[in-house]
Amino acid sequence: MRIDSGAPRAARFPFVPEWTKVNPRSVLAAISAGLTLALLILAVEELVGLVSAWLGLGIVGCDFTVYLASARRFLDLGSPYWPAEFVPGFSLDETNFLYPPTTMLLMVPFLWLPAVLWWALPLGTLAWWLWRCRPVVWVWPILGLVAFWPRTSGSLAAGNTDMWIAAAVALGLRFGWPFVVVLLKPSFAPLAVFGARRRAWWLALGALALVSVPFGALWAEYLAVVRNVGTPLTYSLLNMPLALAPVIAWIGQSRTRPQDPGRRISRTRLPAERGLLGAE
Numbered sequence: 621m622r623i624d625s626g627a628p629r630a631a632r633f634p635f636v637p638e639w640t641k642v643n644p645r646s647v648l649a650a651i652s653a654g655l656t657l658a659l660l661i662l663a664v665e666e667l668v669g670l671v672s673a674w675l676g677l678g679i680v681g682c683d684f685t686v687y688l689a690s691a692r693r694f695l696d697l698g699s700p701y702w703p704a705e706f707v708p709g710f711s712l713d714e715t716n717f718l719y720p721p722t723t724m725l726l727m728v729p730f731l732w733l734p735a736v737l738w739w740a741l742p743l744g745t746l747a748w749w750l751w752r753c754r755p756v757v758w759v760w761p762i763l764g765l766v767a768f769w770p771r772t773s774g775s776l777a778a779g780n781t782d783m784w785i786a787a788a789v790a791l792g793l794r795f796g797w798p799f800v801v802v803l804l805k806p807s808f809a810p811l812a813v814f815g816a817r818r819r820a821w822w823l824a825l826g827a828l829a830l831v832s833v834p835f836g837a838l839w840a841e842y843l844a845v846v847r848n849v850g851t852p853l854t855y856s857l858l859n860m861p862l863a864l865a866p867v868i869a870w871i872g873q874s875r876t877r878p879q880d881p882g883r884r885i886s887r888t889r890l891p892a893e894r895g896l897l898g899a900e
Contacts, residue, residue, distance in 0.1 A: 649757045659764030667773040674777055682714055684730075684738055684779030690717040691727040699838060700724060705845045718845060719781070721838035722831065723804050726784070738779055742787035749790035749866050759872030766861045766868070775859055781805055782859045789814075790866035797824035807856045808863055 674680045690700035700717050730738055755763065766772060775782040784801070785808050792799030792815045799815030802808050815821035832839070 652757045652761055656760035656764040659761065659768045663764070663767035663773065666768065666770070667776060670773050670777045679714075680777060681735070681779040683781070684735065686715060686717060687723075687727045687779075687781075688731060689715075690719075691724060691731055694721075694724050694728065695731075699841055701841050701845050706841070706848060708848045716849075718849065720804060720806065720832075720842055721835040722828065723781075724835075725831065726804065739776070739783065742783035743776075745787035745790055746783075746866065749794070750869050752794075753869040753873035755869045755872040756874050759868060762868050762872075763865060766865045769861045771859045772862045775862055780859070782856075782862050785811075785863045786865055789863055793866055793870050796820045800824040800828050802863075803828065805856070808860070811863060 671680055674682075693702075694700040700719075700721065702716065705716060750763075771782075774780070781804070785805050788798045788801035789811060792802070792812075796815045796818030797820040799812045799821055802812040
């Protein structure tokens with residue numbers, strides 16, 4: 621038989637330390653938040669150091685510069701590809717352009733748009749998506765690792781299209797059809813199928829096919845460049861974590877507990893009930 625003295629637990633067991641009363645979930649949440657903060661600090665430090673080093677070399681935004689040069693070459697010469705890229709086994713360097721010709725639809729406008737938008741638009745989209753998902757605290761360290769991943773800071777400093785692919789994935793998770801934009805970077809193409817269950821995705825795919833037709837012979841040039849490159853196109857797979865960040869946030873998004881219908885009804889009826897009581 622259990623005898624309850626009625627005294628508080630601390631009075632009955634004075635030797636029990638106070639820290640045992642701490643909620644373990646709160647402790648784990650604090651550890652998760654602290655770990656995330658540390659990873660973000662390291663990521664910012666890494667990015668700042670990389671940008672500082674590249675500023676001295678004049679190569680900050682080097683990928684963006686290549687995209688602009690390719691867009692200008694497309695307008696002036698009709699092709700974004702270098703003649704050397706049609707030589708079998710050419711060595712891949714930072715000046716090569718290995719994207720499908722349809723990427724000109726994205727890159728040509730930036731010959732006139734402010735360069736800052738190349739970073740602001742995709743990163744702003746990612747920030748909006750993280751705010752919308754509000755991932756639970758247990759997911760924060762994973763996102764922190766994505767930020768700390770060396771290729772992430774490299775993509776940001778270079779202005780790589782990885783930012784735009786990540787933004788397309790975020791918008792695709794919300795609307796479906798933007799997943800088609802991922803096809804502009806073939807090494808990330810498998811991510812595009814996530815939107816295939818929506819009708820809008822197929823309509824967007826058809827629209828992309830239609831706008832691809834006017835590029836005509838450039839598709840043959842693109843295939844020749846891909847065939848001749850001495851480096852497999854899977855070299856960019858190490859950049860995948862940034863593109864998967866929206867998926868991680870989506871999987872770990874916080875879900876608001878549904879409100880009790882009974883309580884909601886009682887609150888909405890309360891003023892009417894008061895009126896009836898007053899009338900009586």
